[in-house]
Amino acid sequence: MKYLPLEFFAGVSLIIVVSVIAGRHLRRPGSPHGPTWRYILLGLMLFITAGTLNALPPHNVVLATLVMILGVAFFAIGIATLGGGNFSFYGAAACGMAAVPFLMLPTPIGLHIVGKTITCRVRGWDGFSVTDFTADCPDGHSYDFHKHGLHDFPGGNVPVVVDPHGVLQPQYVGEENLPEEAVFGGLALVGAAGIIGAAAYNRKRLHGQVKHVVKPGFSSGP
Structure with a gap:
């Protein structure tokens, strides 16, 4: 943004x-x-x-x-x-x-109440840990995550918690x-x-x- x-x-x-x-x-x-x-x-x-x-x-x-x-x-x-x-x-x-x-x-808290977890793919995953990354999800959406520190996603897959109503911003499992x-x-x-x-x-x-x-x-x- x-x-x-x-x-x-x-x-x-x-x-x-x-x-x-x-x-x-x-x-x-x-x-x-x-x-x-x-x-x-x-x-x-x-x-x-x-x-x-x-x-x-x-x-x-x-x-x-x-x-x-x-x-x-x-x-x-x-x-x-x-x-x-x-x-x-x-x-x-x-x-x-x-x-x-x-x-x-x-x-x-809101995602804990109404969210659902889907398995997404880390775009461009090459087997190494990443910091900023984009998750391409089966719901047709892609989500950008910008966090400090390295994150390792075995196989390039990342579970993401999303709001089915699209109100709350998604978070990947383990982010919080x-x-x-x-x-x-x-x-x-x-x-x-x-x-x-x-x-x-x-x-x-x-x-x-x-x-x-x-x-x-x-x-x-x-």
């Missing part, structure tokens, strides 16, 4: 502007104020939207990435204003833990380890929820008077 770099950079620039405006609460002196829970929930909804854009047609990876970045911004700002102090850093960690599962899990990824994704979401809970507890413990969000060490000013 071909995407113009200009589209991506323009999207990122817009996200930065939106984030600066949304993060104005972090720059107020004293206890940070702002729509903390609304920002956290908005970030969560953007994560879900990003996962949907990636998993469903037209599988726009660039748009999904931009939406995810915007979700990260709101999610982090919400946690930072909720907990104050070092929660600007903890919120950044929570973003990664919360965002990744929404991108990596929908397709393998669903149980392992589900456990990892679940733990990541639990970790993010723990950070949000800790931010809420810190605010309640201090009766809403949390410390001003910590400034980065390289920032200027008092």
Whole structure:
């Protein structure tokens, strides 16, 4: 797929502007104020939207990435204003833990539920392990796979899991380890929820008077 770099950079620039405006609460002196829970929930909804854009047609990876970045911004700002102090850093960690599962899990879970496995042929197979390859399948379709690392397909045959309805992108058997990824994704979401809970507890413990969000060490000013 071909995407113009200009589209991506323009999207990122817009996200930065939106984030600066949304993060104005972090720059107020004293206890940070702002729509903390609304920002956290908005970030969560953007994560879900990003996962949907990636998993469903037209599988726009660039748009999904931009939406995810915007979700990260709101999610982090919400946690930072909720907990104050070092929660600007903890919120950044929570973003990664919360965002990744929404991108990596929908397709393998969906294929596990509705997919069927067919045996396809690795195009141009010459007996050696491959990285990027095309699988020609008996359903009349050919699927391109671009993954890191070498893959060995004895006899040049590769089992591919496809969605009979053509909604989800196909994956070859062994491309994803669903149980392992589900456990990892679940733990990541639990970790993010723990950070949000800790931010809420810190605010309640201090009766809403949390410390001003910590400034980065390289920032200027008092």
